Amino acid sequence: MHDLRLLRERPDLLRDALRRRGALDALAPTLERAEALERSRREAIRAAEAKRADSNAISQEVRRRKQAGDDAGALIEQGRRLGAELEQLDRERADAEAAYTSLVAELPNLLLADVPAGGEEANRVIRSWGTPRPATAVRPHWEIAEALGILDLPRAAKVAGSGFLVFRGLGARLVRSLMSFMLDLHTITHGYEELWVPAVVNRASMFGTAQFPKFEDEQYGLVAEDLFLVPTAEVPVTNLYRDEILEGATLPRAFAAYSPCFRREAGAHGKDTRGLLRVHQFDKVELVRYSTPEHAPAQLELLTSHAEAVLQQLGLAYRVVLLAGGDTGFASAKTYDLEVWAPGVGKWLEVSSCSTFTDFQARRANIRYRPAAGGKPAFVHTLNGSGTAFPRLIAALLEQYQEADGSVRVPDVLRAGLGTDRLG
């Protein structure tokens, strides 16, 4: 959600962001309609409020006359007629406002100045870490996992459907170990507060983080309850402080939460369908930070470094990619993707996406802070990043650490949790 005043006074900023997102052509008509709607909206508000003022004045006069013992019958009749007119004007106002806000809700966030224009091809690798294992003589992870008996895709498909997972034995224990490893790293070393949150959320939460209304068809819903399975812990964690005012002195605040994540992946049929690359339910430890506006850019760098630490401790080669405008998510103002090298499939796999949302989510969710220096409450900046998503990480681990004899070496930091230094 944008500041409506900014929208009115600096439409050039929005146009620039849309251009860098490569969405200007697609959204220019929306923008023009919004600008036209804004005018009729204001006219409707003015008309309705003027009529309401008349109506209020009549009510006051009725009261005065009644107290004075005078007859108010004619006035009451006048008020009645005014009320009918008012109803009409109010309806027009409501229609104009609804049309305008629903249109504005479709506009993506502005972009920070250093986000490159263009689509995926304009993404920039900012830095790399580790030595990628050559993509030769390494089997893809689904073959390794099947051979080790730690993943049972056919039975997962039987009990739930394609795109769902059953880990078994050390595979299941690997998931559990990753959960502990990541949460310990972020809470003990990086200072995050650990949260355990609902796996379902309501509409207001989905709107707050901007999954709704634009991406409703990506979500699994519990129809009878009007609740939705979380696509990421970002939703419950960011909405934790919805409609609240935080003390400025308590910022920045940092939360780490494990949750299962559910995504319909509508429209992604046929892409990365094998193995662990794209599934409907996966596990993730999510990092969320609340910041004042001035510190948010630095907070994004810090958050990204915390997600990177996971990969470093696991000894996995990765690269940090600054997404171009066209690849940057709807609500994000700037995003770094962390891509881990998976030699078996010969691809860099996105295991984390670290973003700053400026005040875009905070407006929608009405999350404010009272500046420590005093002054009016202002919207916080929200940030989040995966730290990290499990399935693709597991794929990279299996492919990176497979030995010639078919077994898989376990990185040091997972040995205690797994109770072994070798799978197979």
Next chain:
RNA sequence: GGACGGGUGGCCGAGUGGUUGAAGGCACCGGUCUCGAAAACCGGCAUACCGGCAACGGUAUCGUGAGUUCGAAUCUCACCCCGUCCGCCA
């Protein structure tokens, strides 16, 4: 799932149809007093939108939404949430 009670400003809390955006208190800000502080006292203190260069004016907001009424925090209905008791249950 059933019965009853309740949701008012940053917080607590009055208010059951008419100058109530809403008493009072706390917190916060400014001042007087003081060497300084506390206390006491005085004053200030919601947000959003619309119009206006501005002073200022208007409108909305008492859980949410609809309704009754000339007029709703106050009456009606639905829903949400919290509490207490009962039932059920891992």
